Amino acid sequence: MSSKSRSRTAAAIDQRIYAVVAKIPRGRVATYGWIAERAKLPRGARRVGRALGALPASKRIPWHRVINAQGRISFPEGSAHWSEQRQRLLTEGIVLKNGRVSLKQFGWHESLDELLWRDSFPTS
């Protein structure tokens, strides 16, 4: 096993992560840990954050729909990144109360979404 195979694996992992993030429906959010699970990376929440940090500008995936398990944006409050993510969330109808999103209300629960409410999303 040379460093080359490890490198290919790392790139493949990034792609898996991006693929999962791309599936988060508009108007919903998912946590880093949840994305990690779906990308077959148990306990890989930090890895997800790293992949998003390295996200090429050409990849147009809804990175803003990924928040931490506390329902909070994982950028320093008030920073440019924080502001942009917050704005994008508000734009699609996701509500922040005291800087937090209710996962109960806006969390992405794939099975339910696909079986019951495929094209709808919380309106308030």
Next chain:
DNA sequence: GGGTTGACCTGTG
């Protein structure tokens, strides 16, 4: 090779 870092998570008080 080993210490540091960070777009994280969970339990505990």
Next chain:
DNA sequence: ACACAGGCCAACC
């Protein structure tokens, strides 16, 4: 609800 500690893990230096 909030802060803190400990755990986690890959990338980086």
